[in-house]
Amino acid sequence: MNSPLLEIGDLSVAFRTRKQDVTVVKNVSMEIMPGQTVAVVGESGSGKSTTAAAVNRLLPDNGRITSGRVVFEGRDLATASEREMTAIRGAGIGLVPQDPMSNLNPLMRIGDQIAEALEVHGVAAGKAARARVLELLDMVGIPDPARRIGQYPHEFSGGMRQRALIAMGLACRPRLLIADEPTSALDVTVQRRILDQLAQLTAEMGTAVFLITHDLALAAERADVVAVMYQGEIVETGPAARILTEPEHEYTRRLLRAVPSLSSARVARPEPATPDLVVVDGLRKVFPIRGTGEELTAVDAVSFTIPRGRTVSIVGESGSGKSTTANLLLGLDDATAGSIRFDGTDLAGLGRRELFAFRRRVQPVFQNPYASLDPRYTVEKSIIEPLRVHGVGTASERRRSAAELLEKVSLPASLGERLPHELSGGQRQRVAIARALALSPELVVLDEAVSALDVIVQAQILELLAELQRELGLSYLFISHDLAVVRMISDAVHVMRGGRIVESGTTDEIFDDPADDYTRELLAAIPGAQWTV
Amino acid sequence: MRAVVRNRVVRRVAGTLGTLFGVAVFVFVMLRAIPGDQITAGLGTEAAALTPAQRAALEHYYGLDQPLVTQFFSWLGNMFTGNFGYSARNQQSVLDLTVQSLPVTFELAVLSIVLALLIGVPLGMVSASKAGAPRDAVGQAVSLAGLSIPAFLLATTLLSISAASFGFNPNGQGFATLLEDPLLNLQQMVLPALVLGFGIAAPILRTTRAAVLEVRSHDFVRTARAKGVPERRLQVRHVLGNALVPIVTMTGLQFGYLLGGAVVVEQIFSVPGIGRQVLLGIQQKEYAVVQSTVLVIALAFVLVNLLTDVLYRIIDPRVRAS
Numbered sequence: 094m095n096s097p098l099l100e101i102g103d104l105s106v107a108f109r110t111r112k113q114d115v116t117v118v119k120n121v122s123m124e125i126m127p128g129q130t131v132a133v134v135g136e137s138g139s140g141k142s143t144t145a146a147a148v149n150r151l152l153p154d155n156g157r158i159t160s161g162r163v164v165f166e167g168r169d170l171a172t173a174s175e176r177e178m179t180a181i182r183g184a185g186i187g188l189v190p191q192d193p194m195s196n197l198n199p200l201m202r203i204g205d206q207i208a209e210a211l212e213v214h215g216v217a218a219g220k221a222a223r224a225r226v227l228e229l230l231d232m233v234g235i236p237d238p239a240r241r242i243g244q245y246p247h248e249f250s251g252g253m254r255q256r257a258l259i260a261m262g263l264a265c266r267p268r269l270l271i272a273d274e275p276t277s278a279l280d281v282t283v284q285r286r287i288l289d290q291l292a293q294l295t296a297e298m299g300t301a302v303f304l305i306t307h308d309l310a311l312a313a314e315r316a317d318v319v320a321v322m323y324q325g326e327i328v329e330t331g332p333a334a335r336i337l338t339e340p341e342h343e344y345t346r347r348l349l350r351a352v353p354s355l356s357s358a359r360v361a362r363p364e365p366a367t368p369d370l371v372v373v374d375g376l377r378k379v380f381p382i383r384g385t386g387e388e389l390t391a392v393d394a395v396s397f398t399i400p401r402g403r404t405v406s407i408v409g410e411s412g413s414g415k416s417t418t419a420n421l422l423l424g425l426d427d428a429t430a431g432s433i434r435f436d437g438t439d440l441a442g443l444g445r446r447e448l449f450a451f452r453r454r455v456q457p458v459f460q461n462p463y464a465s466l467d468p469r470y471t472v473e474k475s476i477i478e479p480l481r482v483h484g485v486g487t488a489s490e491r492r493r494s495a496a497e498l499l500e501k502v503s504l505p506a507s508l509g510e511r512l513p514h515e516l517s518g519g520q521r522q523r524v525a526i527a528r529a530l531a532l533s534p535e536l537v538v539l540d541e542a543v544s545a546l547d548v549i550v551q552a553q554i555l556e557l558l559a560e561l562q563r564e565l566g567l568s569y570l571f572i573s574h575d576l577a578v579v580r581m582i583s584d585a586v587h588v589m590r591g592g593r594i595v596e597s598g599t600t601d602e603i604f605d606d607p608a609d610d611y612t613r614e615l616l617a618a619i620p621g622a623q624w625t626v
Numbered sequence: 627m628r629a630v631v632r633n634r635v636v637r638r639v640a641g642t643l644g645t646l647f648g649v650a651v652f653v654f655v656m657l658r659a660i661p662g663d664q665i666t667a668g669l670g671t672e673a674a675a676l677t678p679a680q681r682a683a684l685e686h687y688y689g690l691d692q693p694l695v696t697q698f699f700s701w702l703g704n705m706f707t708g709n710f711g712y713s714a715r716n717q718q719s720v721l722d723l724t725v726q727s728l729p730v731t732f733e734l735a736v737l738s739i740v741l742a743l744l745i746g747v748p749l750g751m752v753s754a755s756k757a758g759a760p761r762d763a764v765g766q767a768v769s770l771a772g773l774s775i776p777a778f779l780l781a782t783t784l785l786s787i788s789a790a791s792f793g794f795n796p797n798g799q800g801f802a803t804l805l806e807d808p809l810l811n812l813q814q815m816v817l818p819a820l821v822l823g824f825g826i827a828a829p830i831l832r833t834t835r836a837a838v839l840e841v842r843s844h845d846f847v848r849t850a851r852a853k854g855v856p857e858r859r860l861q862v863r864h865v866l867g868n869a870l871v872p873i874v875t876m877t878g879l880q881f882g883y884l885l886g887g888a889v890v891v892e893q894i895f896s897v898p899g900i901g902r903q904v905l906l907g908i909q910q911k912e913y914a915v916v917q918s919t920v921l922v923i924a925l926a927f928v929l930v931n932l933l934t935d936v937l938y939r940i941i942d943p944r945v946r947a948s
Contacts, residue, residue, distance in 0.1 A: 151848055175857075183854030190852070195845040200867050200942060209863075210853040245943040261853060271852075 097124040097164075098301050099148065099269055104161035104171075106140070106147050116159065117143050119325040125301050127268065130292075132304040132316035132333070134348070136547035137518070140325040141305045145271050147171075148303065149186045150178050166268065184214045187262035187300075189291070191274040193254035197246040203257050204230075204242030210264040229260040234290050251411075252283040259291055266298050273305040280410035280574060285618040288315060307547060309348055311620035313337050321345045351552040352577075370536060370568050371399040371422065376431035378417050391417040393592040395431070397585075399536065402562065404569040406579040408615070409589035415572045418589070419540045422570060423457055424448055436535070453483055456529035460541035462521035466513040472499070472524050473509035479531045498527040502557060519550035523557070530561070540572045555581055576615055580604055588612045642928050649924040653917050654698050660911075664688050667911035668714075701917060710922075711914025715906070720918045723903055726803075728922065731899035733804060734822070734892070735884035737815055739877060741823030742830050747873065749827070750834025751861065757839060765831060772828030781821045781894045788817065797895045818895040822888050826880045833876040837869035844868070870941050878934035882927040 106118035118140040125131045133141045146152045148163055150170060163170040165185065170178065182188075190196040198206055207229060208222040217225050223242070230238035233256040246254060255275065262270055275291065276284040292315065295302050306312050312319050313333040320330040321342065329342040340346045378392040392414040399405045407415045420426045422433060424440055433440045435451065443451060456479075459465045466475050476495045480486060486494065496506040502523040513521055522542065529537055539558070543551045559582065561567060573579050579586055579600075586603040588596040588611065596609040607613045665684050666673040676684070685691045692700070701711065710720035745768075753765030789795035796813035804811045841847065842865055850864045889901035900919060907915030938945045 149852055151851055179854055179856050181854070182852050186852075188849065188852035190845060190849050192845060196849045198846045198850065198864050198868065199944060201863075206850075209850070209855060213854050213856065213859070247944045258849070261849075265854075 095127065096167075098127045098129075098166065099125040099303070100162075100164040101144070101148070102162045102164070104144065104147060104163060105159045106143050106152065106156055107159045108153070109155045109157075114159075117156075117325050118147065120161070121322075121325075121327050122161075123320055123327065123330065125269065125303060128296075128299045128301055129318065130295070130302040130304060130316045131318045131320065132306060132312035133320045133322055133327075134306055134309050134312045135322035136307055136348075136549065139322045141322045142273055144322070145273050145303060145305050148269075148271060149182050149188060151182075151188075180214075183210050183267070184216075184265045185267055185269065187265070187267035187270045189255075189259050189262040189270060189272040189275045192278050193251050193258055194278065196258055197249075197254055199246050202243055202245055203249065207257065207261045207264055210261055214265050216265050225264070226260075229264055230257070232294060233257070233260045233263075234286070235260075251279055252287060255279060255283075255287055256290070259287070259294070263294055263298065263300065267300060269301045269303060270295060271303045271305070274307065275304075276311075277307065281576075281618040282410065282614055284620075288620075308620055309337075309352055309548070314620050321348065347549060351549040367401040367403065369398040370401045370436060371570075372432075372434040373397050373418075373422070374432050374434070376418065376421060376433065377429045378414075378421060378426065379429045390592050392421065392428075395589075395592075395594055397587050397594065397597065399568050399570055400584075401535070401568055402566045403584040404562065404571055404582050406571040406573060406583040406586045407589055407594075408573060408576055408579050408586060410574055410615075412591075413589040414592040415589050416540055417592075419457070419538050419570065419572050422536075423455055423538055424451060449483075453532045454534050455536045455538065456532060456534040457538045457540060458522070458525050458529045458542040460544050462518055462525050462545065463513075465525055466521055468513050470513075471509065472511050472513070472516070475513075475524060476509075476528045476531055479528060483532060485532070494531065495527075498530055499524075501530065501561065502527045517550075518546055519554065522546060522550075522554055526554075526557070526561075530565075533565075534567070536568045536570065538570045538572070541574070542571075543578060544573065544575060551578065558582065576604075576619060588615070638932075642932075645928060646921065646924055650702060650917070650921055651698070653920045654694075654701070657908075657911075657913055657916055658694070662911055663690060664714075664911045664913065665690075667909070701914070705918060705921065710918035713907070713912055713915050715910050715912060720915050723915070724900070724919060724922055727898055727900045727903045728926075730801075730803065730897060731885060731892075731901065733811075734815060734818060734888070734897060734899060735881055737819035738822035738826060738884055738888075739881050741819055742826035742880065743877065745823065745827035746830030747834050747866075750831040751838055751866065753831065754835045754838035754842070755861075762835075765835065769828040769831040772824050772826075772831070775825075777821055777825055777888070778890050778894065780824065781818070781891050784817050784821060785894065797897070801896060801898050814895070814897070818888070818891045818897055821891055822884065826884070829880065830873065830876055833872050834869065837872045838865055841865050841868040867941075871938060874934060874937050874941065878930055878937075882930040885926040885930065886923045 101121055101123050104118060104121045105116055107114040107116045121140075121144055123131065133144060135141045143152065143156065146156070147158055148165070148170065150173070152158075158171050161171065165181065168177075170181070173181070197203070204223065204226050207226045211217045211222045211225055216222075226242055227238045230241055235241050235253060235256050241249075241253075246257075249257060255278075259275070262272075272291065276287050279287065288311075291302075294300075304312065304316055309319075313336065316333050318330065319333045319336045320327045321336065321344065322328070323344045329336065329340065329345050336345060337349070340349055374396045376392055376395040377390070380389045380391055381387070382389050395414070395418060397405060407418060409415045417426070421428050424443075428441065435455070440448075440451065470478070473492065473495045476498055477491045480491045480494065485491070495509055499506050499508060504520060504523050504527070508516070508520070513524070516524065525542075543554050546554060555578065558569065562569065569582070571579065571582055583600045586598060586600055587594045588603065588609065590611050596603065596607065596612050603612060604616070607616060665676075665681065665688070669676070682691065689697060689700075704711070708721060710724065712719050713723060716723060749765045749768060753762045756762060785795070785797070789798070796810060797817070801814060802810040847860065847864055850860055855864070886901065888899075889905050891897070892899040892901045893905065900923060904916055904919050904923075907919060
C-alpha cells in the first residue's frame with residue numbers, strides 16, 4: 094500500500110469571538126489515499142466544513158489552526174506560506190463548493206472563470222485554455238458548450254452552475270477534490286445525475302475526493318470510507334457499509350434513526366374518513382414573463398382535497414408549481430381559473446374583510462426559519478404579532494398565549510425574551526410553528542418547513558407536527574421536494590411536475606406502487622434508496 | 627422584445643421630461659416667492675421713488691406685467707428655440723453666458739472626480755483589506771476629515787498658504803480657459819479641484835470600503851481563492867469588479883452635484899463656473915438667468931444619471947438581461 098495523499102493529524106481549529114476562542118474542530122485525524130473517496134458526515138455546526146476549509150487553508154478570517162498537521166503529498170499545509178498555498182489551491186487541491194447560486198462571480202463569463210484556473214497555474218492560456226474549457230464543459234455534461242462558454246452565471250440553471258463549478262474544480266486535474274455539500278442545494282434528480290458525473294470524472298482522473306455532507310445515506314452511497322463528526326470530533330470512522338449496518342457510536346445510531354427513509358413508518362396513523370376542509374378544483378395560474386409578452390403556466394388543472402385533521406402532501410422539484418399552489422391556497426395570490434373552496438366557501442368570492450377573516454383560519458410555515466422571523470423582534474413579539482394584527486385579546490392575554498404556545502412547541506417560556514439570532518435553526522422553526530398556531534388555524538400550510546433542518550432536528554419537528562395534529566385536529570398541506578419526509582407525515586400524496594399533478598394516491602400507493610415514470614425517477618434518485626435502513 | 631425595449635426608452639424619456647418640467651415649475655415659483663424683483667434689485671431703495679407709471683413701464687419692459695402662466699410658458703417655449711433670455715447686467719444672452727461657464731464647471735467637475743476617485747478608491751480598498759487595523763483607522767480618519775472640513779475653510783486655508791508662503795496664486799489673475807492657455811488653466815484649476823476632490827473622496831472612500839467588505843464575504847471570492855487566484859488579481863478582478871456598482875452610483879451622484887456648480891469654491895477661487903452664474907443671477911433677481919441656468923443644470927444632472935445607468939449595463943450582465 095502506498096502512502097496517503099492527505100493525512101490530517103490531531104488537527105484543531107479555533108474561531109476567535111468577542112469573548113473567547115471557540116474550538117470547533119478538536120483533534121481530528123484522518124487519511125485519504127490517492128483516488129479514494131472519503132466522506133465526513135455531520136449536522137451543521139459539527140465542524141465538517143471547517144475541517145475541509147483547514148485543508149486548503151480557506152478558513153474564515155477569525156479562524157485559525159491551533160494545533161496539528163495537514164500533510165498533503167508530504168508537505169504540511171498547516172505551516173505552508175500563503176504563496177505556497179496559492180500554488181497548491183486549484184492545482185493540487187480543487188474545491189466544489191456548496192451553493193451553485195453564490196459561488197460564481199456574477200460579472201464574469203462562465204468560460205473565463207474556468208479558464209482563470211488554468212491561467213493562474215500556467216496550465217494553458219488563450220486559445221489552448223478555451224479549447225480545454227470547452228472540453229471540460231462537455232465532460233461535466235453541459236450541452237452546447239460553444240454557446241455556454243460565453244454566457245454569464247445568471248443564464249445558467251442551478252444544476253448547470255454546479256456542473257460549471259465541478260469543471261472549475263477539476264480544471265487543473267487536482268489530486269484531491271474537496272466537495273463541500275456539492276449537491277445539497279439541488280433537486281434530487283439533478284443531484285443524482287451530478288453526483289454520478291462527479292464520481293465518473295474523479296475516477297477517470299484518479300482524483301481523491303473529500304466529500305462533506307449532512308446526508309448519511311448519500312455518504313454511504315458515494316464514499317469508500319465514512320467519518321461521522323459530532324461537535325468538532327470524529328466519533329466514528331469506517332467503511333461505508335459497516336457504518337450503516339453496525340454503527341458503534343451512540344450519535345451515529347441517533348443519526349441513522351432520524352434519517353427519513355422510504356421505508357420509514359408514518360408518524361401518525363389515519364383514522365376513519367373525515368369531511369373535506371379544502372376542495373381545490375381545476376386550479377390554474379398563469380404568470381406573464383416579464384419583458385417578453387409570453388406567459389408561463391405555473392399551475393394547470395390541479396385538483397385535490399384536504400380532509401379535516403389530515404395531512405396532504407404535494408411533492409415535486411423546483412419549478413413544479415407546488416409553492417405557487419400553496420400561495421394560491423393561502424390567498425396570497427389569485428388563481429387564473431378554477432376554484433378553491435375552504436369549508437364550503439369559494440375563496441374567489443371573498444371581499445377584503447372576509448379574506449382577512451379567512452387568513453385567521455389558514456396559516457403558513459415557510460422553509461427558511463432564518464428569513465421568516467423578523468431579526469429585531471423578540472420571540473414573544475413574533476408569536477404575538479398575528480394576535481395583535483387580528484385584535485385578539487388584551488396585551489396581557491396575548492403574553493399568556495405566547496407562553497402557552499411556546500410550551501406547545503416544547504420550548505421554554507423563558508425563550509420569549511430572546512432574539513432569533515440567539516436560537517438554533519430547529520428552535521426558530523418551532524417559533525415559526527408557534528406563530529402559525531397563535532390564531533388557532535384549521536389549516537397549516539407547511540412549505541418546505543423542515544427542508545432546511547438537520548435530520549435529527551427534522552425528525553423532532555415532524556414528531557411535533559404529528560402531535561399537534563392529534564391534539565388540535567389540524568389539517569396540513571405539506572409541500573416538499575423530499576419524498577422520504579413526505580412518507581413520514583402524509584395521508585395522501587400528489588406528485589407535481591411542470592404545473593400538473595402527474596400522480597395522486599395514498600402514501601402507500603405512491604411509494605409502494607408508483608404508476609408514473611416521473612414518480613419512479615424521483616424515488617430512485619433518493620440517496621440510499623437501495624439501502625433499507 | 628423590440629416593442630418592450632422601445633417602450634422602456636419611451637418611458638424613460640417621458641420620466642426625464644417630467645422631471646425637468648417639475649424643476650422648471652419649482653425654480654419659477656421659488657424665484658417669485660422671494661420678495662423683490664429685477665427692478666428693486668437693480669435700483670435698490672431708490673425703487674421706492676418710482677412713480678406708478680415708471681414702475682409699470684419697467685414691468686412691461688421686463689415682461690413682469692404678464693400673467694404668471696404666460697410668463698412661464700413663454701420662457702419655456704423660448705428655451706426650446708434656444709432663446710434662454712438676456713442678462714442685462716452682463717449685456718449678454720444667457721445662452722452665451724452658459725456656453726462660457728458650463729465647460730468651465732464641467733472641467734472642474736471632471737478633475738475633482740478624478741482626484742476623488744484616485745484618493746477614495748485605493749484608500750477604501752486599503753481600509754477594507756484589514757477592517758479594524760491601523761490602516762483602516764487612517765482611511766476612516768481621512769474620510770472623516772473629508773466629510774467634516776467645510777470646503778470654504780479648506781479652500782481659504784489652501785489659498786492663503788499657497789499664496790503667502792509659496793507665492794503661488796494663479797487665480798489672482800484673469801481666468802484662462804483650457805483652450806486659451808492650458809497651462810495657466812490647469813494651474814488655476816488644481817486648487818479648487820483638490821478642495822472639491824478631497825470632500826468627495828470621503829463618500830467614495832466609505833462606499834468603496836463598505837462595498838469591498840461586502841463583496842469579500844461572498845462565496846465566489848472564496849471559490850476564486852480555492853482556484854489558486856493570487857491575492858492581487860483576486861482583489862482587482864473579483865472583488866473590485868463586483869464592488870463597482872455602488873462606487874459608480876456614488877460617483878455619479880457626486881458628479882451630478884458638481885455639475886450644479888460648487889458655488890462656494892468657484893467664488894473663492896474666482897472660477898467663472900455655472901454655480902457663480904446662478905449665484906449672481908439670484909443676487910440680481912435676473913429671472914431668466916436663474917431659471918434657464920438651473921434648467922441646464924437639471925438637464926446635465928439627468929444626463930449624468932443616464933450615463934450611470936449605461937455604465938451599470940456595461941459592468942453588470944444581469945442588468946443588461948433584465
